[in-house]
Amino acid sequence: MNELPAKYNFIEAEIKWRHIWEDKEVYKANPQSKKPKYSIVIPPPNVTGILHIGHILNNTIQDIYCRWKRMSGFEVCWVPGTDHAGISTQMMVEKELAKSGKTKYDYSREEFLKKIWEWKEKHGGIILEQLRKLGVSVDWTKERFTLDDGLSKAVKEVFVDLYKKGLVYKGKRIINYDPVSKTALSDDEIVYREEKDKLYFIKYELIEFPGEYLTVATTRPETMFGDTAVAVNPEDNRYKKYINKQVRVPLVNRIVPVIADKYVDISFGTGALKITPGHDVNDYEVGANHNLEQINILDGNCNLNEIAGDLCGFDISTSRIKTVEKLKEIGLLLKAEDYTHNVGIADRSRAVIEPLLSDQWFVNMKKMAEPALKAVNKGKIKFHPERYVKVYNHWMENIRDWCISRQLWWGHQIPIWYNNLTGEIYCETTPPADAENWTQDPDVLDTWFSSWLWPFSVFGWDNSEDDKNNELLKAFYPTDLLSTAADIIFLWVARMIMSGLEYMKDVPFKDVYFHSIIRDGKGRKMSKTLGNSPDPLVVMDKYGTDALRFTLIYLAPLGNDVLFDEEKTEIGRNFVTKIWNAGRFLLMNKSKIESDTKYSDNEVSNDIIDEWIESRLNTTLKEIEINLRDFRLNEYTKSLYNFIWNDFCDWYIEILKNKIDLNEKSAINIIDRAISLYEKIIKLVHPAMPYMSEEIWHLIKDGREDLTISNQEFPILNENQIKPESESEFEIFKELVTGIRNLKTDNNLGKKKDVKVIIKYNSDLKINFLNIFEAYIKKLAGIGELKFSSEVPDDKDSYASKIFTGFELFLHLENVELDEKQINKYISDLKNLENYLSSLEKKLSNQNFLQKASEQVITSEKQKKSDTLEKIEKLKEIIGLRK
């Protein structure tokens, strides 16, 4: 006979099942399957990454859907993989080289790339190993990497196609330049840090009014070498007379116009702003509107160039000091004030970003944004929570062109060649035939330029006729769900929608779930510097993987942050233990019953208990369906938790203990029924807690060695078995039981088992109900004698009592003296009831209420009133008796 060991050894179980699942390719998706399809592509983690708690949440969410759908009869395809993470991977290797005093320039590009590939082969698989530990049901045979041949082909195809459509172009723009990594960064790779700086007030002499000065305020005086105007607000009365006049820029002695632009904030600084279109994004915009010249004052190393005269060759911070000194000398520095502002820092290298005018490749996004905007607003793609549609719309309606070139070596090198003689441009997926006469553009593409193709490139899309016969694409595109963090809605989600519509003529996914951000217990963001980010692997080893998975989902409400502390994993661990022990109890009983001849297997029909638990089970199934459909994952886990812990363990199993004794001849049927219910429960929790459920499922019954719970049928909702009347009748039973327990505790009889209780019923309809539950009430409430009566006991002053709607409980007392505490409680109960009654009476005497409220509401209010009146009467009686 099967039994569950006293303790669940999750470490052993996890290793065992993880390997079996993968070795047997349990989660391999078959595109030829006749089943309906369900697919997800994993948000590819950074190949340099290690698993953090956010990954656990996101991948558990996807796993829940995949496992749920798989058990519900779908052919599920969940594609895993990683992205090549241009900057961070390259930096990893550069750091290694730096240890021996070398840089990438000590190697050829090919040699350096070889080193990165070596690094990738050695360390790049860590995060996928960690995902294996999480138990994700991905199809490992379909693992992809954004620098794979296939995916690289897709990237080239798209670049060339967009180039030929005129949507990819080379342009001069202010870009965010990282002087350390020597590359352009996208806005999203920049973080802002508050810095204490100085605000310098510099006097620019007016040409038309010699001796008069216009004072500008700036944090970056060294950029004045690139000034091409001074701007004031047209409404600013102080400066109106200077508009369209000219000033002399100190040090370079350039004569520039004073322009009027509403962009200038009158209250900031002096209200006069120096305009440096070559080195400031906002100035660039202002400059473009006023046709100002853009002057680049930096060289390739971010040092000042010859325009800066004798400051040529100094870096930014040195030249700032020197510029200020010089201004002081010639008396044009009015003052310097302390000033705190946000400075852009490169997320990876931590260098201060330098806005720089340079040649970069861009994608024109306007045209692709239109259909993408439509797809979301017409509901072809649904966002959860829905409010992200607004965020998406706002961004898409104001979309800017996408700077896709990066000055790196690791990545997809741009498929553009320049003719060595003519400078002619060649753009194809393959190099020109006379390659020796051409030079390929040295830049690589932004990593996102491969990620945005992920939902179809992973299935082998290669922009050819073959795509029509690609059975993976046909079966699994569009995918069903994308689960991701909201912070990459623009970086990734929006762009995938655009590329999907452009190249597949269909949306890449139907639902997008933006999961919670995980913070620490104090609500702070997880960060390396704070050291407040628990290592999920440690937590998994300590509490069990299922425990962590369950806890995170349980704590993650739709659209809110999760505040997570390692200790909270106890919630999941305790739940796992509870389920394990319930099963242990059932199997122990089964083996006891089967080995003892006093029990047999007579047929037994469903009683109210069975009806109630079936009703609860189906109610739970319905909740699961609705909650998963609506992406309320934490409510899905709450439904499970409540049903299993409160209904199944606290009541059903407690009753079962008694029921078997009362029905020895049917005991085998009764325990089998309980176990089959338990098996359903195990299936219900499988999507959230795969390991424990798999382990238990195999212990429940022999002969399952070659099977897996992953492919068993998910319990099917039967609405006919939802019986609200059974559930509410059972609630009354529970009320009576807790009422008696409560009376016992209040009268210090908590431990006593042989007490006597009388239940007075008000209507004969109740007697049948009481007869059914009599034995269970006695057992669960822990009393010796139970009587039912339609009369109040004659010697009622030797009883403590409690009032319910329709019932009154009398607990026999040996010592009828109530202590003061007890009497005060009754009095305060009475006071509450009287207050409640008066509010009901007020409501029911309000003509407006009677006229306007619905019949139903009025009836229920009247019912409440009569119930309350009855309780008050009884309570007064009790108090009168005891005083």
Place this chain on the structure above:
RNA sequence: GGGCGGUUAGCUCAGUUGGUUAGAGCGCUACGUUGACAUCGUAGAGGUCAUUGGUUCGAAUCCAUUACCGCCCA
């Protein structure tokens, strides 16, 4: 500066179309080794639903206002 959220028990949060004496988990208090479970059981205490005003017979729920917090964009 613009936009989007949030404010309910000590903590974290439910409360889906307005009608509950406002719920859960954790924590806290008391009691408890009754056939699985002390990673447990039983019972209990704890809230003027951020402010002010409005709509309504009726507001935690709808509208407006203020305050504070968070996120995104500039």
